[in-house]
Amino acid sequence: MAILEHQHIEFENVLSYKTRVDVNRLEKLLAYVKRNTDALGLEVCGSIIFTVNEVVQLPDRQILGIEILVPVNRAFESCEQYVYKPKFRLVNAVSVRFDNICSFSEANDQLNRYLKQNHFNAASKIYYIIDSGCEQQQISLSNNALVSVNDNII
Numbered sequence: 001m002a003i004l005e006h007q008h009i010e011f012e013n014v015l016s017y018k019t020r021v022d023v024n025r026l027e028k029l030l031a032y033v034k035r036n037t038d039a040l041g042l043e044v045c046g047s048i049i050f051t052v053n054e055v056v057q058l059p060d061r062q063i064l065g066i067e068i069l070v071p072v073n074r075a076f077e078s079c080e081q082y083v084y085k086p087k088f089r090l091v092n093a094v095s096v097r098f099d100n101i102c103s104f105s106e107a108n109d110q111l112n113r114y115l116k117q118n119h120f121n122a123a124s125k126i127y128y129i130i131d132s133g134c135e136q137q138q139i140s141l142s143n144n145a146l147v148s149v150n151d152n153i154i
Contacts, residue, residue, distance in 0.1 A: 003114050007093040007146055009129065011046050011071035014085040018053075023062040030130055033068055040082070046071035048130045049088070069127075090127060093146040094120065104128050107145035115149065124148035 015037065021029045030048055037044050054065030069088055078084045094114060098107040108126055115122060129144040 002097065003110070004095045007095045008089075008091050009093070009146065010087070010089040011049075011069075012087050013045075013072050013075055014088045015040075015042065015070040015072050015076070016083040016085050017068045017070070017081065018066070019068070020054075020056075020063050020065050023064055026064065026066075030068065033070060037070060037072060040076060042072040042074065042076060044070055045073050049127050050130070051125045051127050053125075090124060090146055090148050092123075092151070093148045095144045095146040098143050098145060104143070104145060107143075111145055111147055115147070118151075120149040120151050122147050123150045 017033060019029070030050065034044055034048055049069040050066050052064050052066055056063040056065070069085070071088070075086070076084050094111060096107050096110050096114075098104060107128075111126060124147055126145055126147045129146060
């Protein structure tokens, strides 16, 4: 997997949804969120982003506490389930592409090794960008993991 530096992503009008999900149902949840934004009168206008805030390892499964960020076509009023964020921006990021949504943790490990080898300090969480250009509202298998870095060596 090739690693790219100095990446930049920016979205306006972002829907934020925090939840917990079994790691095996993550792909289905992301597809569900994408399919159902129209119920709020919104259209998805970019790739879906998620970050993992917590990992709970149970004997028989793994539960992720995640935040899903969806760029939408307009501002909306926040409610109990969804929060409006006017802007999402990640600058000076290091990215790695991964093939399968289930292998996002491998991309996480690879990014962390790269940061350590190059003496970079993470300035953000790792964000997973899910390219969602498929016409059938499916999540494609072309994905990126990005982390913003502070590359100062002091």
